[in-house]
């Protein structure tokens with residue numbers, strides 16, 4: 001669902017605009033709407049989620065009505081219409097992964113992070129959710145983290161703990177860099 | 181050793197780069213096709229090979245190509261389907277990750293055959309790393325003169341682009357994929373018109389699976405007849421099988437079609453049997469959409485013949501006692517797995533992924549999910565089981581795209597073959613709430629390994 005509760009005005013950098021132009025060139029004249037999904041991925045990678053004003057700007061850039069962007073953004077599961085944790089852990093919850101313990105991994109994540117599916121931890125660092133089959137059934141349980149969609153395979157509870165610690169350290173390191 | 185055509189060089193370090201791929205004979209098919217064959221010659225080889233679509237439906241690729249309309253002055257498109265989201269299937273990810281140039285090479289040869297000058301590879305958005313890999317491979321191929329204008333001086337031009345999806349199983353359905361590529365919601369189109377006449381941007385379009393396109397490379401290198409020598413009946417060539425679930429050695433295997441299911445499942449060259457010394461209970465042989473079969477029926481047909489990994493043998497017995505090769509997503513269930521729980525899980529998947537255009541699919545999948553949840557959690561009744569059969573029957577065949585059927589078959593087949601497990605959940609509600617598994621009396625006749 002579209003949320004206007006949270007909104008965030010955004011500016012597209014020169015870099016982004018350069019990338020956008022390159023993407024639009026992939027399609028025939030007048031078919032620039034085809035660039036919509038790739039552009040939304042670019043915008044989300046930059047800002048973490050898709051605010052209404054970000055979508056409106058994409059609409060303007062591609063000469064579309066805003067509704068054309070909203071209807072696409074609400075259809076696809078990868079687009080976030082609300083802010084999420086800085087690290088959003090997405091665990092495959094579909095049959096084959098469940099045969100090898102995905103449900104236990106989700107329970108463990110919920111306990112470890114202390115938040116329910118879809119919620120964000122108080123420090124803003126983490127959120128998690130179950131997603132449908134990630135086409136990695138032979139390496140289950142698996143989880144992915146956007147925007148690069150890094151993949152973690154053959155998960156165990158201990159492995160998940162390590163991963164969370166690593167991500168925490170990474171965030172702290174980044175914070176120190178920013179402060180100094 | 182079984183012959184390999186797609187994964188021949190998989191273990192060679194650096195095979196994901198243009199340089200090593202080329203050293204190993206890569207892009208020979210492009211040279212051969214563009215320099216010595218006409219587009220129709222290429223089509224002829226593909227027809228002779230007997231190659232059938234590896235995306236799930238198994239439609240003969242050569243025949244599909246020959247249906248492509250060729251009106252003057254209108255561009256034609258080749259779109260590769262790399263949406264790979266069918267539960268149990270992970271072969272295209274494997275191919276794109278490790279041998280991206282096999283797909284690029286196949287795209288060039290296939291585009292040449294079809295007369296397409298702009299082609300797209302649509303990859304599910306979650307495979308961002310694979311998208312980057314393909315983009316790099318395309319840049320390398322272009323740098324080496326295998327893409328762009330006047331390739332190898334043949335006069336043939338081709339630009340190739342990768343398009344990310346947005347996270348939606350339905351975009352694997354070819355017309356939903358085209359909608360998505362046009363920047364819209366992934367709602368399947370009503371057919372006809374078929375994409376061969378009116379596809380991407382209303383132009384004639386061929387949509388093929390990643391593996392189908394990659395298979396064109398060995399077909400052109402060795403000739404269609406050579407390819408057709410592998411396999412049995414109308415199942416020719418090799419096929420990538422994704423083995424998952426409770427097998428000992430999960431992974432992607434290239435098999436010669438015609439291998440017996442028993443050998444695939446138990447030999448060390450492939451799955452190596454069931455993990456943790458457990459016994460086999462059931463198999464979903466071709467991705468979540470195909471009927472589930474109990475151990476005895478997957479190993480042997482009702483007539484007692486050994487079942488083979490072919491389109492025909494897996495389908496032997498129809499829906500009563502057979503299944504389908506589908507996309508080659510082979511999921512094994514050990515004796516401790518609960519069929520009711522898995523059926524509920526799969527149905528939740530289809531409900532979640534229904535695009536919502538057709539009432540039978542949109543409402544029916546949600547209804548089945550609720551009823552299955554109730555049964556799995558020990559609150560069901562006997563009439564619920566019949567209700568499920570009824571709802572499944574009413575979805576089947578009454579929808580715009582095959583997702584409706586794909587949602588109905590797993591439910592219908594699970595009840596057909598494991599009815600007492602559903603009934604056990606009804607009569608033993610309290611126990612069903614406490615433990616996660618069902619009855620184990622479907623396990624194969626082999627002695628458990630201790």
Ligand SMILES: Cc1cc2nc3c(=O)[nH]c(=O)nc-3n(C[C@H](O)[C@H](O)[C@H](O)COP(=O)(O)O)c2cc1C
Pocket residue numbers: 232233234235236237238239241244261262263264265266349350351352353354355387388389390392393581582583586
């Ligand atoms: C719900 C649904 C999902 C599908 N998902 C895929 C997919 O992920 N990849 C694929 O190649 N084909 C998929 N298909 C089949 C395609 O519609 C189409 O038949 C196929 O891409 C054609 O390529 P092929 O002839 O090379 O198999 C799906 C079909 C349906 C109905």
Ligand code: SF4
Pocket residue numbers: 350367368533534535536537538539541542579580581582583584
């Ligand atoms: S069958 Fe389901 S997924 Fe397919 S078009 Fe109808 S509602 Fe959409």
